[in-house]
Amino acid sequence: MTYQNILSELKEQILYVTINREHKLNALNKETLAELADVIAVASQQDEVRGVLLTGAGEKAFVAGADISEFSDYNGEQGEELARKGQELVFNAIEKCPKPVVAAINGFALGGGLELAMACHIRVGADHAKLGLPETSLGLIPGYGGTQRLTQIIGKGKAIEMIATADMISAEDAEKIGLLNYVVPQSELIAKAESILNRIKLRAPLAIAAAIKSVNSAFDVEANGFEIEIKEFGLCFNTEDFKEGTRAFLEKRKPVFQGK
Incomplete structure (x- = not known):
């Protein structure tokens, strides 16, 4: 597959995947999700890939959410199919990837963006990043595994609070509740993610x-x-x-x- 919305580069056994829609704050549209599904499938099957580093283009957003314009007129059946396909082909595929996937969260990780980060095995955030699940402010709930993974990571009470209030939290607070493994300055973000993957590369x-x-x-x-x-x-x-x-x-x- 030729990618239009993501960048993919293999360097020293690490596959660098960048969601490259900076003008849209790297929002997830259908094409981007399809490309992510493909690149994760490729990474899972290639022996030369020992780990994946997933980030967003620019310094404003990792992924600021899903492209709302694509589903604003959906009915219930279409909405269910949207969530089912996305979870199966992208979010669950990342979680089940046999290669460790590290999210380098370089800015806003909201809605589907936070769900994408939570599907990754390890999360590192820039100190200016903001994280949240704002779906209830649109009359929705998270549909890409957000209710499940957030609860698994931070516990029931905090998960319901974040989802029900739709509030964003800081990177510092996200680290305190275990949503982020590490918080570092923006200038050190990729290097920190690389250091984790480089240690993992030493293992079997x-x-x-x-x-x-x-x-x-x-x-x-x-x-x-x-x-x-x-x-x-x-x-x-x-x-x-x-x-x-x-x-x-x-x-x-x-x-x-x-x-x-």
């Missing part, structure tokens, strides 16, 4: 994928997370990376993992 790729799958299962009501962890643990023993990791430990050297 198949083990990272197994860990992501196992952690996600803790929030899947239809899954037995302990059983999934046990099985993934066992499968790790069949990998070349396990053999390399244990050899390196016994030989007192750094391991060189191949993702096999």
